[in-house]
Each structure stands twice: as structure tokens, then as C-alpha cells.
Amino acid sequence: MCGIICSLHVGCSSCGDIDNIRGGPDEAFRELSERLKVANAARGPDAQGSHHVRIQGTCPGEAQATNENETCTLDLEFFASELRLRGDAPIVQPHEQDGDVFCWNGEVFEGLAVNADENDGVKLFQSIHSLSAMDDLPFLLGKIEGPYAFVYYHAASRKLYFARDPLGRRSLLIHKPSVSNPYFLLASVSIGDDQGCIMEELSTEGIFCLDLGKLRESNGVAQNFDSSLTCISRHTGQETLPFAKLSRVNTALPPDAPPLVLSLDPAILPYDLAIAVDHLIDHLDRSVMLRVENIPRKPSSEKGKAQVAVLFSGGIDSTVLAFLAHRYLDAILHFGVSYYFVFSRHVPLDEPIDLLNVAFENPRKIQVQTDGNIGAIPKREKKRQLKAAETNGIVKESTSYMVPDRVTGLQEVEELRRICHGRTWNFVEVDVPYEEFQAARAPVEAIMFPGRTVMDLSLAMALYFASKGAGRVRFSSASNDYQPYTSTARVLLNGLGSDELLGGYGRHRTAYATRGWQGVIDELQLELDRIPTRNLGRDDRVISSHGKETRHPFLSLTVVSFLAGLPVHIKLDPRLELGLGDKMLLRLAARKVGLLEASVRKKKAMQFGSHSARMEAGEAERRGDLMIRTVAEA
Structure with missing residues (x-):
């Protein structure tokens, strides 16, 4: 993980894009740049670096007619911070060779x-850098798999390449240049709603x-x-x-009235479904392996501390990932008449895995518990959950965080x-008081x-506190x-x-009911x-x-x-009840690897499962697309 800018x-003294008067627009740009560096440095605490490129040329403005020595300078600055999750030592970016400059924020897994x-x-x-022509860049990137964002300056052509x-x-x-803010910016993270830069994904x-020669x-x-x-x-x-x-979804319609899967028992599945279950387990297993192996291990003095954590709600998705991070690859090697079993754990067995579970003190929910349950979880469902918790030996907690x-x-x-x-599983209970949420x-x-929507904030708050990972642990659910x-x-x-x-x-059930x-x-x-435009950048x-870095095996x-x-x-069967037909293939996979309870968990949105949504009574009626106040409104 890196922060790149x-x-x-x-x-130029005549074009007027940026003047050089101390305290003028140039000074404001420098201040903006420094604030961006601080924000992006937080993403990569292990190393930071910067590199400047200046492209000079004759000014194309009116001054050229009176002064042939008038010049315009394009000032390029590259900044990168590094979170070391690959290799033996931190790498100081930007990478630079023969005038080419590269800022990389990503992971190559395949x-x-x-x-x-x-x-x-x-x-x-x-x-x-070794490409014979930059026209080959799409071919190179099209052969690698992993999350990334990058900026590459090709000195010979004076062109800037960037992508996600x-x-x-x-x-x-x-940030695209405007008359009021005539500079160009790329950054992993902004400084919020600021008049100095209008950032968009x-x-x-x-x-x-971006052709800098043409632009100059x-x-x-x-x-x-x-x-340009x-x-x-x-x-x-x-x-x-x-x-x-991205691949396209298979458009083939199923045969008329495909057989119903009435049980998650893998022993009685139709052949084609059983094969798909095995393939899903294999694909997910390899995806998890690629995302947890070869993480630089800590010095011996810090042995026994977790390198991998799971954003953990107890739902089927996070539980399957936790299980696969723990499990081992097994294979049978045959040499003549001898057979050998090979075991290779994804995360070493002597290393804990942290399960990060966040809960918010929600005044609106507490008020509902005091005055009634209107608009919240049905009372019977709430009682069922609490009874199940007690049956499983879970001690009673303050209702604020249960x-x-x-x-x-x-x-x-x-x-x-x-x-x-x-395996040591550290169940990290991250409790967020209302005052801490507000701060x-x-x-x-x-x-x-x-x-900047209300829903953005609800989800962002849950991820912010969960990923921070500051809470408390108990090593059995029955312990105080x-x-x-x-x-x-x-x-x-x-x-x-x-x-x-x-x-x-x-x-998806509604779509089946109607069409x-x-x-x-x-x-x-x-x-x-719409996956690329929804949650991932935020x-x-x-x-x-x-x-810290989030990795998405799915x-x-x-x-x-x-x-x-x-x-x-x-993949699914909307004819079946919830907890069976939704994500049916994943449920079957969970059951096959032994996750019996997880296989029947019903879907809960993160903001409702953690109570980060609708923290105040006035927000209960606000919709997810309602805009948060802008700087000007505030």
C-alpha cells in the first residue's frame, strides 16, 4: 500500500497560469501540495520520497512577440509513501531511471x-521501462492481476500515463485544471472538500x-x-x-424449472453443482493464499503477533475468508509405491489471526430499546439472537454494544x-462510544x-474504527x-x-419475482x-x-x-428461503469445509449489523443519497 501524488x-511570468509572487497563487499551491503529502504519507509510514521534473520551453503567449527569451516551465512533482508488504526492505519511491518516473500503489498477485x-x-x-514502445503498456497491464493505481512519466515522449x-x-x-485552480493533481487521497482542488474518482x-509536450x-x-x-x-x-x-455474466437461461436444492448437504448435490462447489473452494483458497503469503514477517522479538486480520462480522463471507486464511493446501505426491502428504498453511499456525469486530453506541437504538422497538429489529428476532448468544456460552454485555x-x-x-x-483467534471487540464517533x-x-452521502459516512465509520483495530480481547466467549x-x-x-x-x-429476489x-x-x-464506481475507492x-491495506479475495x-x-x-436460487437460496453456491462451499453455522447466516448490511447507521433520531428518515454538508454550507 502506498500513497501517491x-x-x-x-x-511563467507572462502566461498568468501561476505567478511567482510570495503569498500569491503559487504559494497557495505549495501549501495545498504539502497538505496532500501529509494525508498521503499516512498510507505509507515506512518510507516517503519525492522527485521533480521540469520541462522548459519558449512561452507560447503574447510575451513571445516581444521577448524571445521568455520561457514557460512545466513543474512536475511526484511523491510516494510506502507501506512495506513486499520484499526484504522498504523501497523508497518514486522509482526513477533514465528520466522515467514511476509511482506505484498496488499489489501484483498473478x-x-x-x-x-x-x-x-x-x-x-x-x-x-524495458518496453520497446509505450503502445505496449496495455498489453503488459492486461496480463497482471491485482489491485493498483499508478502514475508513469515517460521522459522520451514527455507523456504521463496513469490508471487504476x-x-x-x-x-x-x-483534479483537472480550471481557470481558478490552474494546476493538475493526482492523489490517492484528498484533503476533503477544499476550494483549492475539486477531486473526483x-x-x-x-x-x-497526458501529452505534456502538447500541453506546454x-x-x-x-x-x-x-x-492533451x-x-x-x-x-x-x-x-x-x-x-x-471484467468478464461478462453468463447469459444462458437455466432449463425450465431447475431442480430445487432443499439441503446444504454436499453428499446429495447434483453433479454439476457439486463440481462448481469444489471449483469455488479451489479458486477462493488460491485467492486467499496469494493475499496472505509472503507478507514480510516481523523480527523474532515480535513473534506471536498477528500479520493478517479479517474484517469480521460473523457472516458467511468473512468466516469463509478467515477459515481459508487458516487452512492448509494438501496434496498427495506419488513416488513409485510411496505416497507423501504435503501440508502448507497459508498463515503459519503459530501466528494468530485477528478478527476485527466493530460495534457502535447508537443513541437512537438505545432510545428504541427504552421507548419501544418501532422501526428496529423485531422483538422476537432480538430475543432469539440474545437467547442464542447465551446458549452458546456468550456472557451478557451492555446492550449498547451487543x-x-x-x-x-x-x-x-x-x-x-x-x-x-x-490456531489462536483474537476476537477484537472494537467498541465505539457515541462521543468518539462524533469526534x-x-x-x-x-x-x-x-x-459524501449519509450511507458513505455510515460505511466509512464502520471501516475506519474496525480497521484501526483498537479494542479488547477475551480468549473464550464465556470469559469476563x-x-x-x-x-x-x-x-x-x-x-x-x-x-x-x-x-x-x-x-436479486425482487428481480426474479418481477422478471x-x-x-x-x-x-x-x-x-x-458498477463495482468499480461504488465502494472500493472510498x-x-x-x-x-x-x-493498513485491505485485500479482497472475492x-x-x-x-x-x-x-x-x-x-x-x-450461484443462487431465489425460489428458496433466505439463508439457503441467496449465495447458495457459497453456502454449499461453507458447509462442505465444515462451517455449519456460518453456512446458514443471513445477510446483514455492515452499517446495520454494527449500528453505525442512523446514529441520531433525525437521521432515521434521511436517505442514503442525501448529501453531507459542503464546506460552504458548514
Whole structure:
């Protein structure tokens, strides 16, 4: 994980884009740049560096007619901070060779050979730098899988290339020059709603190229920026590139009245469904392995501390990921008449795995508990949850923090302890008092920007406090012996993507009710199309503000391709009840690996499961698309 910035502004005494008077626009730009560096440095606490490139030329403005020595200078600055999650030592970015400059914020998991002691950014820079022509860049990127955002300056052509991966798993924001703010900015995270820069998410539609030579020759950066910027397609018809674009959802309709799966018992499944279950386990297992292996281990003095954590609600998605992070690859090797079993654990068995579970003190929910339960969880369901918690040996807690995700989390960690022998599971209870929520509101709004809806805030708050990992642990659910605990893990596994790919939302059932299987197919395609524009950039900005990195095993492009290609009735069956038909394939996989309780968990949205949503009575009626106040309104 890194924080990267690229800034471009003009130094010219006659064009008027930027003057050099102390305290004028140039000074304001420098102040803005420093604030951006502070925000982006938080993403990479292990190393920071910067590099300047100045492109000089004759001024194209009116001054050229009177003074042939008049010059305009394009001032490029590259800044990067580094969170070391690859290689033997921190790598100071930006990478630079022969005038080329590269800022990399990403992870290469497939398509480029990177040894455990190597850095993927260094290897990728070498690959790009050795290209015979920059026209080959889409071919190179189309063969690698992993989340990324990057900026690359090609000195020979004076062109700047920048992009995010096709799913948009890493944040990259862009400020386009305007008359009032005539400079160009790219940054992993902004400083919030600020008049000095209008940041927006960079599109994932292609690889962008800014022609700086053309821009320098034009009369003003703001006036000619759009004509100097092009978008290069990620793929061509000449070669199949496995990771150049998102796969399309299988459009084949199921046979008339496909058989109903009335049980999650893997022993009685139809053949095609049983094969799909095995393949899903294999794909997810490999995806998790790639995301937890080769993390630089801590010195011996810090042995026994977690390197990997799971954002853990106790639901099926996070539980499956936790189980797969623990499990081992097993294989049988045959040599003559002898057989050997090979076991290789993804996370070493002597290393704990942290399960980060967040709960908010929600005054509105507490008021409901006092005055009645109108609009909240039905009383019978609440009683059922609390009774189940007591039955499983979970001690009674203050109702302020016994939120739905805490109840299911405490239940599910016990299932993991029963079936994952020898592993220490640190169930980290992150309790957020209302006052702490209020104090964090302004900084979280700044970090998540340009996300700015009420729903953005609810989700961002849950991720912000969960990923911080500061709470308490108890080593059995029946114990009152708490200890303060702060997670040391810098790699966080996130179950995002399973609902979109496997049909876990209520709208998939609605689509079936109104338009049959074709409606479900259309809805799944819509889900896949909008993944790059929804949560991922915001989530990356929020979690990485703690110097940590989130990884999404369900959103490996290999896993996405596999699931998109399956027939719709293999993935879900909206004819069946909740807890069975939604995400049916994943439920069957969970049951097969032994996660009996997790396999029947029902969907809970994070903001409702943690009680981060609608913290005050006035917010209960506010919709998710209602805008948060702007700076001007505040």
C-alpha cells in the first residue's frame, strides 16, 4: 500500500497560469501540495520520497512577440509513501531511471513473477521501462492481476500515463485544471472538500495519457487540458488479455424449472453443482493464499503477533475468508509405491489471526430499546439472537454494544475455534462510544471524500474504527477476563464482492419475482458493471489512513471470471428461503469445509449489523443519497 501524488503546475511570468509572487497563487499551491503529502504519507509510514521534473520551453503567449527569451516551465512533482508488504526492505519511491518516473500503489498477485524477497513495484517498473514502445503498456497491464493505481512519466515522449485497475480496488483521485485552480493533481487521497482542488474518482475505463509536450506548447494549462488528455483502451482484438477487463455474466437461461436444492448437504448435490462447489473452494483458497503469503514477517522479538486480520462480522463471507486464511493446501505426491502428504498453511499456525469486530453506541437504538422497538429489529428476532448468544456460552454485555454483528461474531469465532485446531483467534471487540464517533466524523468525512452521502459516512465509520483495530480481547466467549488489545496486522481481508457476484441482495429476489431468471441475470450484470464506481475507492482511502491495506479475495479477477461464467441457477436460487437460496453456491462451499453455522447466516448490511447507521433520531428518515454538508454550507 502506498500513497501517491503527481502534481503539475506552470511557472511563467507572462502566461498568468501561476505567478511567482510570495503569498500569491503559487504559494497557495505549495501549501495545498504539502497538505496532500501529509494525508498521503499516512498510507505509507515506512518510507516517503519525492522527485521533480521540469520541462522548459519558449512561452507560447503574447510575451513571445516581444521577448524571445521568455520561457514557460512545466513543474512536475511526484511523491510516494510506502507501506512495506513486499520484499526484504522498504523501497523508497518514486522509482526513477533514465528520466522515467514511476509511482506505484498496488499489489501484483498473478501474471508477473515476483519472488518473496522482491518488490513488485520494482519488478513492474523494470518491465515498463524495458518496453520497446509505450503502445505496449496495455498489453503488459492486461496480463497482471491485482489491485493498483499508478502514475508513469515517460521522459522520451514527455507523456504521463496513469490508471487504476479494471475493478478500481485502489483509490486515485484527479483534479483537472480550471481557470481558478490552474494546476493538475493526482492523489490517492484528498484533503476533503477544499476550494483549492475539486477531486473526483479517476475512471477505470482505460489508461489515461497526458501529452505534456502538447500541453506546454498550448496557451494555458486549463484551456487546453482536455485536448492533451486521451484514454487508451485496455484491450485490443489482436490478443486475449486475461485481466484487461471484467468478464461478462453468463447469459444462458437455466432449463425450465431447475431442480430445487432443499439441503446444504454436499453428499446429495447434483453433479454439476457439486463440481462448481469444489471449483469455488479451489479458486477462493488460491485467492486467499496469494493475499496472505509472503507478507514480510516481523523480527523474532515480535513473534506471536498477528500479520493478517479479517474484517469480521460473523457472516458467511468473512468466516469463509478467515477459515481459508487458516487452512492448509494438501496434496498427495506419488513416488513409485510411496505416497507423501504435503501440508502448507497459508498463515503459519503459530501466528494468530485477528478478527476485527466493530460495534457502535447508537443513541437512537438505545432510545428504541427504552421507548419501544418501532422501526428496529423485531422483538422476537432480538430475543432469539440474545437467547442464542447465551446458549452458546456468550456472557451478557451492555446492550449498547451487543449489536447484531457482535452476537454473530461471538458465535462464529467459537465455530472457528472448534474446527481450526491449533490456531489462536483474537476476537477484537472494537467498541465505539457515541462521543468518539462524533469526534471522528470530520476527519472521516475528509478521508472518504469525494464520497459524501449519509450511507458513505455510515460505511466509512464502520471501516475506519474496525480497521484501526483498537479494542479488547477475551480468549473464550464465556470469559469476563478482558485485555486491551490493538491489532498489529497490516493486511486486512475483506469479504466485499460476494453479494454482487453470487446474488446476496434482496434486489436479486425482487428481480426474479418481477422478471424471472432473465431479471436475475440482468441484475447480476448491473452489479458487476458498477463495482468499480461504488465502494472500493472510498474503502481504500478510509482503511489505508491507518497505514493498513485491505485485500479482497472475492474480487480477484480470476475469481470474478469464474463466478461470472457460471450459469445463474448454480450461484443462487431465489425460489428458496433466505439463508439457503441467496449465495447458495457459497453456502454449499461453507458447509462442505465444515462451517455449519456460518453456512446458514443471513445477510446483514455492515452499517446495520454494527449500528453505525442512523446514529441520531433525525437521521432515521434521511436517505442514503442525501448529501453531507459542503464546506460552504458548514
